[in-house]
Structures are given as C-alpha cells and as structure tokens.
Amino acid sequence: MTGPTDPAPPALDTRPSGGSAPGHDSTDAPAPAAAPAPAVLGPRTRRLRRIRRTLAVVAVLATGVIATAVLSSGTRHGYLDPRAADPFGSRAVAELLKERGVTTRVVTTAREAADAAGPRTTLLVTDPDRLGPGQRDVIRSAIDLSGGRTVLLAPSSHSLPDLSPGVHTEGHADTDHPDPGCTLPAAASAGRADTGGGHRYTTALPGAVRCYPSDGHPTLLVLPTGPAGGDTVLLGSETILLNESLADEGNASLALQLLGSRPDLVWYLPSLADSESTETGDEDKSLLELVPSGWSWALLQLLVAAVLAALWRARRLGPLVTEQLPVAIRASEATEGRARLYRKADARDRAATVLRAASRERLAALVGVPHSQAHDPVALVPAVSARLAGEPRDVTALLFGTIPSDDAALVALADHLDALEREVRTS
Structure with missing residues (x-):
C-alpha cells in the first residue's frame, strides 16, 4: 500500500493483463525514491511516553474507583430510605x-x-x-x-x-x-x-x-x-x-x-x-458466602484494569507512514501492482480519480495551463478543446466525470484518456 503523499503514476493499467498503458513510455525506469523514514525515537522519549501511558491508566482506574465509592457509599438514595427524596425513597x-x-x-x-x-x-x-x-x-x-x-x-x-x-x-x-x-x-x-x-x-x-x-x-x-x-x-x-x-x-x-x-x-x-x-459461626457457608463483600468491587476493578491494559498493549492501526524501500522498483511493475491492488479492493473510484488527475496534469503541461490550475475545469477544458480536431467531444465529462460503474467502464475511461493525450500531443 502507499501513503497519502505518493505521487500519481503516469497512467494506471487496470486491465488484468500486464503491460503499460498505450501511447506511453514503457521504459522500466526506477520509480521516484520514497521519502525518508521518520527518525527513530530515543530511549528517553520512549520512556517518557511509557510513563505518560501508565499514568493515564492509573488515572482512569482511580476515577473508576472514586465513582464506584461515591455510588455505593451511604444509603441516602436507597429504596425506602427516609432521607431519599427520589420517587422510591420515603x-x-x-x-x-x-x-x-x-x-x-x-x-x-x-x-x-x-x-x-x-x-x-x-x-x-x-x-x-x-x-x-x-x-x-x-x-x-x-x-x-x-x-x-x-x-x-x-x-x-x-x-x-x-x-x-x-x-x-x-x-x-x-x-x-x-x-x-x-x-x-x-x-x-x-x-x-x-x-x-x-x-x-x-x-x-x-x-x-x-x-x-x-x-x-x-x-x-x-x-x-x-x-x-x-x-x-x-x-x-x-x-x-x-x-x-x-x-x-x-x-x-x-x-x-x-x-x-x-x-x-x-x-x-x-x-x-x-x-x-x-451471622453465627456454626452455620455451613458456601465459598462465595465466605468471600468478604468488598472483594466484589476489587474483582470488578481488576477486570476493568485488565481490559484497559489489553486495549493499551493491543495492536492499533495508526496513520500511514512512508518507508524507505529496500530496492528500486520498475515503473511498469509499480503501475501494474497498484492497478492489481485497486482491482482486488474493487476501488474503481480511487483508480478513476488517479487516472484523471494524472491526465489533467500532463494535459495542462501540454496546453500551457499553469500547474496550479491543472484541476480547474474552467481553465483546463477550453485549452484542451482548442487543441482537438474533428467532432466535438465532452472533455469535461472525460476529465471531471463520474465514477465508472464497472471494470469495463474503468478500462474504457483509461483508453479514452490515453487517446485524448495522444491527440493533444500530436496536434
């Protein structure tokens, strides 16, 4: 998977077979190097974070103990209590x-x-x-x-x-x-x-x-x-x-x-x-009757502590981070790999967005539209349409249209974008 800062590929081939998109350079050039990995935290920083997490768990447990003690202390809000003013008091x-x-x-x-x-x-x-x-x-x-x-x-x-x-x-x-x-x-x-x-x-x-x-x-x-x-x-x-x-x-x-x-x-x-x-000591009592009543609250607190510790130490899904790749990956392999991932996840929306964004940036460079306006249909569509010959086409729908409904429509979108770029480049 890639992080949010990954550059858009030149063109994504979402078809099952290998190969690059038609009309593009399929030279197996290495992909741009990934951003360097974040610096490793020092022992002092890790220790401080561990102490803060421990203090947070202790604070939560203390809050639970205090709340339990407040709720269970006294009988002022009990049933038939002559000091309780609630509906079931007396x-x-x-x-x-x-x-x-x-x-x-x-x-x-x-x-x-x-x-x-x-x-x-x-x-x-x-x-x-x-x-x-x-x-x-x-x-x-x-x-x-x-x-x-x-x-x-x-x-x-x-x-x-x-x-x-x-x-x-x-x-x-x-x-x-x-x-x-x-x-x-x-x-x-x-x-x-x-x-x-x-x-x-x-x-x-x-x-x-x-x-x-x-x-x-x-x-x-x-x-x-x-x-x-x-x-x-x-x-x-x-x-x-x-x-x-x-x-x-x-x-x-x-x-x-x-x-x-x-x-x-x-x-x-x-x-x-x-x-x-x-109670007298001559009666036979069960094991639960021999356990002091206060231990029930202690067991409840231990259970809460165990749950919090499990949540604290459990594996968590954090934000995506960039990693230094161990080897250089060919551009065609990266493109095909991402296309296969999109297909496996049924992410036609994401694939179509990447295809259109990459085409808009390349077309903007070809027709002289500034890079900052490459994704603005008001600036890009007229400039691209002026370079086209033959029958009028709906460039807006092609570059800024809706999500393809199925894989066939996504493949057709990739072909139309490729044909549009070839025509603008040769005009």
Whole structure:
C-alpha cells in the first residue's frame, strides 16, 4: 500500500493483463525514491511516553474507583430510605411524621435496631427477607421484649417462620386498592389504600386483626406480641411508604397512623455489613458466602484494569507512514501492482480519480495551463478543446466525470484518456 503523499503514476493499467498503458513510455525506469523514514525515537522519549501511558491508566482506574465509592457509599438514595427524596425513597412520610412530633432514627444493623426498640418505639423493618438467621433472632427477641410496635414490610415465607410464627402467605393480592374491611381505627379512618399487589396472609392466632382483604385474605395483619403489650404489623406491600404513591388514596393517613403511634420511630435498613457481623459461626457457608463483600468491587476493578491494559498493549492501526524501500522498483511493475491492488479492493473510484488527475496534469503541461490550475475545469477544458480536431467531444465529462460503474467502464475511461493525450500531443 502507499501513503497519502505518493505521487500519481503516469497512467494506471487496470486491465488484468500486464503491460503499460498505450501511447506511453514503457521504459522500466526506477520509480521516484520514497521519502525518508521518520527518525527513530530515543530511549528517553520512549520512556517518557511509557510513563505518560501508565499514568493515564492509573488515572482512569482511580476515577473508576472514586465513582464506584461515591455510588455505593451511604444509603441516602436507597429504596425506602427516609432521607431519599427520589420517587422510591420515603422522605415524604418521614417529614410528615416529624411535623407530628415523631422522631425518626435510621439504623443499619439488627443489633442497633434491637437496642433502640422499647415501649415508646415503633420499629420498622424495611426488608425482612434480607435478614439472615442471626439477624432474625435478634429482631424476634426485640419484638417479644420491647413492648412497642414492630412493622414488617412485605415479609414472605422466607422470614415469617422466625419473625412471626403462625402466619403464612397466600400468594399475591390482585386488588390494588382494597377497602379496609376491618375495625382497626387506623384502617377505618384511612379508607382505601394501596396495600394490594403484595403478599396476602393467613393465620389462626387469636387476637389477630385482618384488614384490606383480597380474595378473602388480608394484606394488612395486626398481631398482639409479647407479654409487655406490644403488637406486630405485617404489611403485604411497601407502596404506601414511597414518595411517588404517598398521596394516592388513603396511603398517607394509613402510613402516618401505623408508624406514628409512638413518639420514636426506628427505621431499620438492613445492610451487607450487618449480615456479616450478626451471622453465627456454626452455620455451613458456601465459598462465595465466605468471600468478604468488598472483594466484589476489587474483582470488578481488576477486570476493568485488565481490559484497559489489553486495549493499551493491543495492536492499533495508526496513520500511514512512508518507508524507505529496500530496492528500486520498475515503473511498469509499480503501475501494474497498484492497478492489481485497486482491482482486488474493487476501488474503481480511487483508480478513476488517479487516472484523471494524472491526465489533467500532463494535459495542462501540454496546453500551457499553469500547474496550479491543472484541476480547474474552467481553465483546463477550453485549452484542451482548442487543441482537438474533428467532432466535438465532452472533455469535461472525460476529465471531471463520474465514477465508472464497472471494470469495463474503468478500462474504457483509461483508453479514452490515453487517446485524448495522444491527440493533444500530436496536434
């Protein structure tokens, strides 16, 4: 292949057979020497480039680590977080409770939640199914001994045996906004609420209050628990606490009454660190469970580093450069070789452009047009036409026309250009 600075050949023969274009000198003269190769970079320059590339990779990795840490730090934008103002946060209900004198405290471990529970406290567990056996034991002890209220959001059969024995799930509710259907004051004053779409429950425990039934099974269940007079609320769906749905139906009223019956609200958001600190060592764990949670981010960073290193060291296609040819190549061989390359690449457009450009430069020299105007049809075409005899021909289409549609048209173009040059030269 040739670089962008290669001179246009005298004429390109695009026909399959060898030989030079008719009417031209086919003397096997050596082609013009190629431009000298760029100077080889010194060791200092190569070392500086290597250091700059290494620093760039380190900077990209550091940026990724910082971005990951920012995205994964804290819980202010988490689901059901009372500090998050996004549609799936719960800041709206926390602010309303604050206006009514209820203090909200966010905890992230089961031990903190159990220590904060008491007779004047409502303990809200946002994701009971995420708790491990050790965490569920701690929360169950707090339910039995605190004497306050515990609200469990959408517990399923995974966590119910430990947190609320005697209660079972009955599939998902089909009704989105069921009627209260019970005498619980909070439900009666709230009216229809968005408790559907979550779990339905069934129980034979005495004293249970069943509200918001769907197909005969409640989506809100209130159970008396512990000797200290506390109760446990099982809410089949967490929708009433979300910012985006708090204003629908009686969601706000029901949420405020369920969570605001005591002056203190402990909002428990389970975390991965909590599961590690609470789990007992007697349980059999898989290999993945034994790997610390932080290693997942480390593995991700190593993967990113490996990809960047592969991109850095991989073979890249740069710009074309000129090289010092080891031998002199005959003009006819260079012309034929380039023609074969054009034919192999099906580059009729490039071949036609080279043929026309070379013909325009030679014709400009023959008719006395300056080299700077050799590719200007306004200057070149009249001068060439004046040297022609016989029937008028469309010189503009021949020298500045469209791309040939097939190989036969390209060969015909080469023949016509050659004939035009011969006629101008002999005129």
